[in-house]
Amino acid sequence: MNVTRGQEVNVCHDGVTSHFPDYLTLCVVLVMISCAVYQVVFSVIKLLLLGAICTAYISMALLTHGTLFDNQDALLLLSSGSGEVFVSRYVTAAVLVGFTVALVIHGRQTETTSRLDFLWKLQAHEEKDDIEHLQAYNRKLIANILPEHVAIHFLSVDKAPDELYHEECESVCILFASIPNFSDFYVELESNNEGVECLRLLNEIIADFDELLEEDRFRNIEKIKSTGATYMAAAGLTKATRDLKTFGHVTAMADYALRIRDQLEYVNEHSFNNFKIRIGINIGPVVAGVIGARKPQYDIWGNAVNVASRMDSTGELDKIQVTHEVYQILHKKGYPLTCRGAIKVKGKGDMITYFLNGRSHDTIEREEGSEQAATEERNHK
Numbered sequence: 001m002n003v004t005r006g007q008e009v010n011v012c013h014d015g016v017t018s019h020f021p022d023y024l025t026l027c028v029v030l031v032m033i034s035c036a037v038y039q040v041v042f043s044v045i046k047l048l049l050l051g052a053i054c055t056a057y058i059s060m061a062l063l064t065h066g067t068l069f070d071n072q073d074a075l076l077l078l079s080s081g082s083g084e085v086f087v088s089r090y091v092t093a094a095v096l097v098g099f100t101v102a103l104v105i106h107g108r109q110t111e112t113t114s115r116l117d118f119l120w121k122l123q124a125h126e127e128k129d130d131i132e133h134l135q136a137y138n139r140k141l142i143a144n145i146l147p148e149h150v151a152i153h154f155l156s157v158d159k160a161p162d163e164l165y166h167e168e169c170e171s172v173c174i175l176f177a178s179i180p181n182f183s184d185f186y187v188e189l190e191s192n193n194e195g196v197e198c199l200r201l202l203n204e205i206i207a208d209f210d211e212l213l214e215e216d217r218f219r220n221i222e223k224i225k226s227t228g229a230t231y232m233a234a235a236g237l238t239k240a241t242r243d244l245k246t247f248g249h250v251t252a253m254a255d256y257a258l259r260i261r262d263q264l265e266y267v268n269e270h271s272f273n274n275f276k277i278r279i280g281i282n283i284g285p286v287v288a289g290v291i292g293a294r295k296p297q298y299d300i301w302g303n304a305v306n307v308a309s310r311m312d313s314t315g316e317l318d319k320i321q322v323t324h325e326v327y328q329i330l331h332k333k334g335y336p337l338t339c340r341g342a343i344k345v346k347g348k349g350d351m352i353t354y355f356l357n358g359r360s361h362d363t364i365e366r367e368e369g370s371e372q373a374a375t376e377e378r379n380h381k
């Protein structure tokens with residue numbers, strides 16, 4: 001529009017009046033910013049919304065309310081006094097289109113960043129879960145390698161890395177159980193996969209012995225290790241599992257010895273073998289500790305351990321040989337025992353030993369009670 005000074009300027013009034021519709025344009029721009037920047041929606045929705053606002057406002061500026069902008073141009077022309085002004089309705093339309101395009105591009109970028117953020121968060125969550133699983137698995141692994149109280153010590157943060165773990169324990173009941181005739185059974189032939197089948201059976205036997213330790217009544221017994229066909233366990237290694245009043249850890253060990261003997265008989269029946277077990281039990285002070293930085297091994301040492309091992313090695317097949325100290329405890333608790341007499345033990349001279357013949361009345365009653373409860377529970381189901 002060309003208006004020169006001195007010319008009469010017609011300022012129209014057609015209902016809606018505003019001499020400066022640029023204020024309205026700025027309000028629309030603010031609305032568009034709030035729609036585009038603060039709303040977390042798909043960029044397509046933003047595009048449609050901004051497109052709709054932009055189209056509506058441009059139609060208003062160009063078609064329905066164009067005179068408002070013309071009036072503004074006329075007023076500006078009058079006040080500035082120069083010969084020419086831009087036609088502001090077209091300028092407004094161009095600015096709004098440009099602004100809409102910029103906001104849409106910004107919306108696209110925000111959406112891409114949000115999606116990436118979401119994927120990274122998801123990945124971080126997955127990695128955190130993986131780490132937690134790995135930590136739990138490691139804890140379980142350590143708990144399987146080491147007794148629970150030792151595992152707790154090793155997992156504690158305030159433990160010095162090179163510190164040797166050891167503790168002296170009083171009145172620990174030690175068991176050695178071996179299957180001497182397993183070596184006769186073990187042969188490496190093509191028919192038994194070079195001995196693997198024999199090892200499979202030994203593994204099943206040892207796993208059965210391990211499984212028995214899961215029973216609540218054997219909770220104070222800790223497996224120490226199995227070497228070849230020899231199984232070693234100890235009861236009362238912690239204050240919590242040692243019972244110096246009623247010697248519950250010793251009776252539990254006696255029951256366990258009888259239970260693994262029965263278990264081997266069961267294996268024999270089902271595998272048509274004739275394995276024989278020989279068990280030795282002793283009680284006394286031991287030193288417990290963990291040796292090695294790689295593949296650390298928990299073990300116990302002391303004269304009481306050596307004697308327990310001797311009770312096994314000098315014992316008889318299918319029998320449980322115990323020392324006089326163990327006899328004194330078990331006899332008081334009503335376990336049937338027979339005196340074997342004096343036997344020669346390397347490094348110890350003559351020792352009076354005893355054979356444990358069976359369970360005490362208390363144990364039989366308890367076992368019958370729990371069997372009855374199990375049957376009732378099965379019937380109830």
Ligand SMILES: Nc1ncnc2c1ncn2[C@@H]1O[C@H](COP(=O)(O)OP(=O)(O)OP(=O)(O)O)[C@@H](O)[C@H]1O
Pocket residue numbers: 232299300301302305306307309310346347
């Ligand atoms: N922590 C342990 N783990 C396994 N076996 C053990 C442990 N401590 C001792 N023994 C066993 O106890 C048995 C008796 O040990 P002792 O030190 O009295 O005799 P030794 O002369 O060293 O052994 P051996 O006569 O069998 O060669 C040994 O056969 C030993 O293997």
